[in-house]
Amino acid sequence: MSTISVAGVDIDTRHYIGGKRVASPESYTNTSPIDGTFLGEIARGNADEVDAAVAAARAAFPAWAKLGPVKRGALLNKLADLVEENVEALANIETLDNGALLRSHLRGVMPRVAMNIRFFADYAINDLHHDVFETRGHTNNVSWDPSGVAALITPWNAPLMLATWKIGPALAAGDTVVLKPAEWTPLTASYFADLTKQAGIPDGVFNVVFGFGSEAGAALTAHPDLSRISFTGSVPTAKIIARSAADNLTPVSFELGGKSPCIIMADADLDLAAEIAVEQYDNAGQVCLSGTRLLVHESIAETFAEKFAAKAATLKQGDPRDPDTDIGPQVHRVHFDRIKGFVDRAKAEGQNIVIGGEPNTDLGGLYFRPTLVSNPTPGSEIVTSEIFGPVLCMQTFTTDDEVVAMANGTEFGLAAVVVSGDRAHAETITRQLVAGTVWVNCFFVRDLRAPFGGSKKSGIGRDGGTWSFDFYADVKNTVISPNGWKE
Ligand code: NAD
Numbered sequence: 001m002s003t004i005s006v007a008g009v010d011i012d013t014r015h016y017i018g019g020k021r022v023a024s025p026e027s028y029t030n031t032s033p034i035d036g037t038f039l040g041e042i043a044r045g046n047a048d049e050v051d052a053a054v055a056a057a058r059a060a061f062p063a064w065a066k067l068g069p070v071k072r073g074a075l076l077n078k079l080a081d082l083v084e085e086n087v088e089a090l091a092n093i094e095t096l097d098n099g100a101l102l103r104s105h106l107r108g109v110m111p112r113v114a115m116n117i118r119f120f121a122d123y124a125i126n127d128l129h130h131d132v133f134e135t136r137g138h139t140n141n142v143s144w145d146p147s148g149v150a151a152l153i154t155p156w157n158a159p160l161m162l163a164t165w166k167i168g169p170a171l172a173a174g175d176t177v178v179l180k181p182a183e184w185t186p187l188t189a190s191y192f193a194d195l196t197k198q199a200g201i202p203d204g205v206f207n208v209v210f211g212f213g214s215e216a217g218a219a220l221t222a223h224p225d226l227s228r229i230s231f232t233g234s235v236p237t238a239k240i241i242a243r244s245a246a247d248n249l250t251p252v253s254f255e256l257g258g259k260s261p262c263i264i265m266a267d268a269d270l271d272l273a274a275e276i277a278v279e280q281y282d283n284a285g286q287v288c289l290s291g292t293r294l295l296v297h298e299s300i301a302e303t304f305a306e307k308f309a310a311k312a313a314t315l316k317q318g319d320p321r322d323p324d325t326d327i328g329p330q331v332h333r334v335h336f337d338r339i340k341g342f343v344d345r346a347k348a349e350g351q352n353i354v355i356g357g358e359p360n361t362d363l364g365g366l367y368f369r370p371t372l373v374s375n376p377t378p379g380s381e382i383v384t385s386e387i388f389g390p391v392l393c394m395q396t397f398t399t400d401d402e403v404v405a406m407a408n409g410t411e412f413g414l415a416a417v418v419v420s421g422d423r424a425h426a427e428t429i430t431r432q433l434v435a436g437t438v439w440v441n442c443f444f445v446r447d448l449r450a451p452f453g454g455s456k457k458s459g460i461g462r463d464g465g466t467w468s469f470d471f472y473a474d475v476k477n478t479v480i481s482p483n484g485w486k487e
Helices: 047-085 087-098 102-126 159-172 187-199 213-221 235-248 270-279 298-313 333-348 400-407 423-432 465-472
Strands: 003-006 009-012 015-017 020-022 027-031 038-043 132-135 138-146 149-153 176-180 206-208 228-232 252-255 261-264 293-297 352-355 371-374 391-397 415-419 437-440 473-480
Touching: 003 038, 003 087, 009 087, 009 187, 015 047, 047 087, 047 102, 047 138, 047 149, 047 159, 047 176, 047 187, 047 206, 047 213, 087 102, 087 159, 087 187, 102 159, 102 465, 149 159, 149 213, 159 176, 159 187, 159 228, 159 465, 176 213, 187 206, 213 235, 228 235, 228 465, 235 252, 261 270, 261 400, 270 298, 270 415, 293 298, 293 400, 298 352, 298 371, 298 391, 333 352, 333 391, 391 400, 400 423, 415 423, 423 437, 465 473
Parallel strands: 149 176, 149 228, 176 206, 228 252, 261 293, 261 415, 293 391, 371 391, 415 437
Antiparallel strands: 003 009, 015 020, 015 206, 027 038, 132 138, 138 473, 352 371
16 A cells, blocks of 8 residues: 555655655555554665656756746745644654654644755845955856755654755755655655645655665665765764765765763752753653763762752653653664663673663553663763663763863764853863864754754764755856956
8 A cells, every 4th residue: 555544644655756656666664663553564665766766856956956046945935834734744643653752743843844944945045155256356256056966864863854954955055855764764754745746846856765774775875876965874874875975976964973971060050950961861862962971070969960860750751642751762673672782781781770771661662761870881882882762871070171081082072061050161161072062051952054063973064054055055166357358
């Protein structure tokens, strides 16, 4: 069957290529992480479907590029309107598919999807700087030209939200798109494809191929006819994609993992610190930016730990459709087992697990209890590896130099959180942190005009405002001589 009903909404499980639905000879099974309910059989794309999608995007490119930012912007704003009209459907579908909280999808995530599209459409019209430089009478005109076909590969933790950080600027820049969403969470991408059709986005401008990373993903990133590859996911996958992109010298943008520090200074408001620290369990810990290493000044560690434990005890774990739930299930059995593996090995090593440390047997299925490991052995995998689940560790420090060294002491550099009551002191620390985003006395606030990305192994390049267009557009300088004119 090519159409399934999810949360009362019809969803096509076939690829969306050149404005049409295209089947594959094979499919794979998609289930809900909430309770294992069967959701549907999804088209399992491979090289043939990827070739067709890239060809459709290539064919649609000249007309889309020629349309210019204003006409493209009108269509993209129509698409954003349709997302807003469909927030409830999108939120319900996403929650059933990836298990994240329905209340977050309704209030924050899906409205952000519309905002992402609108923001980049309007930015291309109003905010891109078309610099002009004069050199010895010659005029240098900087322009932002469409570049071709952008391949977008996305993860499952915030499927449509993260996809539209890429779709928005790529389409606004005049590129056409082939999206390969994560295999565990394909559904909102399909519904979104229908919305692009309704919005009047021309056939072939936006295409979706479903399937596994090692099949559809690998075929897409190896394709010779791409102008850009934008990937959000894990470091090991990024290495594979980088090798594949190298053969065609396709430019890449990578948003990767993290093991970010959350630093609690001695001068911090400890109630605020506990609140921010507990937020690191958001989305059942499946947030790339999470400050999973709580680095706490020794002088306040005991009081902070008490406040943290009290706050963590109030978190309600359960069905993500229940508005009172704070922590839902992990996305998939494979991922759940991976998280459990980290915690089981930590236990076997004798690490001190002070909160959680096991599946929630009252709920069964894929629910893992929020977990805290106190004073883990420095250098052990629980301190250095990205777990991507509700597992935090807490270490103490005594000096600024020590905490800066600890904070910067992993291969990642995605984000950092600092909680401090003293502006000058906080600034001394933030200046020394190696991270794409640093939050002070807050978490998860972001302006789309600001750069977003990772240092070290957490990424290559930056998204946001001009940085996004710097990637998706071909930036061109046209130098005009004062001589040779017949006027
Ligand atoms: P993943 O790397 O396993 O998969 C991400 C995507 O890559 C999926 O669509 C997958 O199908 C595809 N893929 C897998 N193998 C591929 C291959 N050989 N060729 C092409 N594509 C392939 O990551 P995941 O488990 O889905 O996501 C979790 C990771 O993503 C974590 O490391 C997390 O930190 C990171 N992440 C980063 C950000 C960020 O903005 N920095 C945001 C969200 C998630």
